[in-house]
Amino acid sequence: MTSVVAVAVFVTLQMRMDRPPPVVLFGAAVSAALALRYARTFLLLATPWGRRRATKRVGDAPHEHEVSVGEDGITLRADGHSRLEPWDTYAGYIETERQFIVLQGSGGPTLTLPKRAFPDAALVAECRRLLGERLPAR
Structure with a gap:
């Protein structure tokens, strides 16, 4: 929120001055970059779409x-x-096209179960059944 206010202040300064000094332009650019970064972080942490996107990247990593x-x-x-x-x-858990994502108490991803790791489609169905009986779907 502070970054958004800073951007507004710097833009107002630019509009009121005929030739704003470079520090005003630099401050506006830095504040705008921080505001965009905070908005991206908010979207990744606070929305179901963002959590799915973040866990998709985690789920593609090789498992040991x-x-x-x-x-x-x-x-x-x-x-x-x-x-x-x-x-x-x-x-809880989330099922995507390629994997099951098991969530911890805070709602963050704890564990990914790639469907390609199951040797048989029947085992994928059995995993889906067990997760559905024991955990709420999200």
Whole structure:
């Protein structure tokens, strides 16, 4: 909000002066850039569209762990260690065309389950069923 006010002040100064000094033009440019950056951050963090877009990029990264979904929760395996995360650890899930995104309590992405990782379409349907029974869809 401060950046928007600063942009308005600098634009007003530019309009009232015949030849504004370079510092006024520089201040307006910096304030406008900050306002755009804050607006982008707000869209990425505060809207469902932004969270999906952010998790889409996270979901495309290579994974170094193995995930299995079961009746008790989600089991994570990495480097020879296994850890069961019960269902109450998670707050919901989002299903996209290419993956399941499991959300933590704050609404941020915790875990992505790419559908291409499932060797069979029946396993994708089973994962969808378990997630639908245990977590609310978002």
